[in-house]
Amino acid sequence: MVVPTKRHSVLKEYGRLAPEYDRRWSFYIEATLRETLVRLRIQPRDHVLDVGCGTGMLLEQISAASPQAQLSGMDPSAEMLQIARGRLGENVNLHEGYAESLPFTNAAFDVVVSTNAFHYFRDPLGSLREIRRVLRPGGTTVITDWCDDYAACRVCELFSRLVNRAHFQIYGRDACQELLERAAFTAIRIDRYKINWLWGLMTAMAEKDRLHLDNTALARRDVGKGGCPASRSSLLGVTERLALVC
Numbered sequence: 001m002v003v004p005t006k007r008h009s010v011l012k013e014y015g016r017l018a019p020e021y022d023r024r025w026s027f028y029i030e031a032t033l034r035e036t037l038v039r040l041r042i043q044p045r046d047h048v049l050d051v052g053c054g055t056g057m058l059l060e061q062i063s064a065a066s067p068q069a070q071l072s073g074m075d076p077s078a079e080m081l082q083i084a085r086g087r088l089g090e091n092v093n094l095h096e097g098y099a100e101s102l103p104f105t106n107a108a109f110d111v112v113v114s115t116n117a118f119h120y121f122r123d124p125l126g127s128l129r130e131i132r133r134v135l136r137p138g139g140t141t142v143i144t145d146w147c148d149d150y151a152a153c154r155v156c157e158l159f160s161r162l163v164n165r166a167h168f169q170i171y172g173r174d175a176c177q178e179l180l181e182r183a184a185f186t187a188i189r190i191d192r193y194k195i196n197w198l199w200g201l202m203t204a205m206a207e208k209d210r211l212h213l214d215n216t217a218l219a220r221r222d223v224g225k226g227g228c229p230a231s232r233s234s235l236l237g238v239t240e241r242l243a244l245v246c
């Protein structure tokens with residue numbers, strides 16, 4: 001569930017930070033984008049979405065490496081998007097919006113990427129389901145963010161919670177794996193690594209199965225997991241099968 005006042009704190013935080021974001025975080029951005037790019041597989045004409053694209057640095061690098069790819073970015077902060085627009089020009093579609101409710105039609109993208117934004121998502125599972133919804137069957141997602149398994153990162157999170165009201169939560173590898181599974185992703189792989197003595201991160205890679213369940217069927221399946229009698233669970237299984245979309 002997305003809480004409007006929390007949304008407001010994200011807008012405030014990034015409205016303030018936007019003009020100095022690239023400079024202030026240059027080492028961190030460069031290192032995390034490099035780690036993300038080596039794990040991204042983009043075919044020449046792929047449709048690619050960056051969720052929480054910020055100032056558009058990742059999209060700029062994808063565009064340089066894959067000039068024919070159709071690129072889109074979305075972010076709730078108008079100020080961050082304004083910098084992205086200046087950087088990327090007219091060839092990249094930029095949209096205001098939240099990961100929890102992506103302003104795109106089903107199966108619109110081959111690849112959905114997100115860097116350094118997941119710890120802001122108020123509804124992480126809902127956001128992953130949205131990412132899966134906008135992926136075509138067989139499409140992939142690559143998500144990089146802080147990793148709770150590193151003690152130094154947990155200290156950073158504690159600090160962030162104190163000074164940054166926009167911050168929501170970071171996750172370890174097991175929690176991330178569970179979220180991706182609950183969102184019905186397959187072929188999940190999660191790499192953990194450090195970019196310096198302080199920052200411990202992870203990049204999760206996952207696929208949308210070629211046979212996919214729509215989000216309504218997934219929500220029903222979650223209800224089933226929450227203690228439905230066996231007969232009802234198997235009935236839900238049948239409903240899911242009916243909802244399979246190629």
Ligand SMILES: C[S@@+](CC[C@H](N)C(=O)[O-])C[C@H]1O[C@@H](n2cnc3c(N)ncnc32)[C@H](O)[C@@H]1O
Binds near residue numbers: 056074
């Ligand atoms: C640390 S910046 C990362 C920007 C960029 N992806 C990068 O790696 O440099 C976090 C971004 O997440 C965006 N963000 C915060 N909450 C979000 C949400 N619920 N959905 C999508 N983006 C969000 C912020 O506006 C901000 O631009």
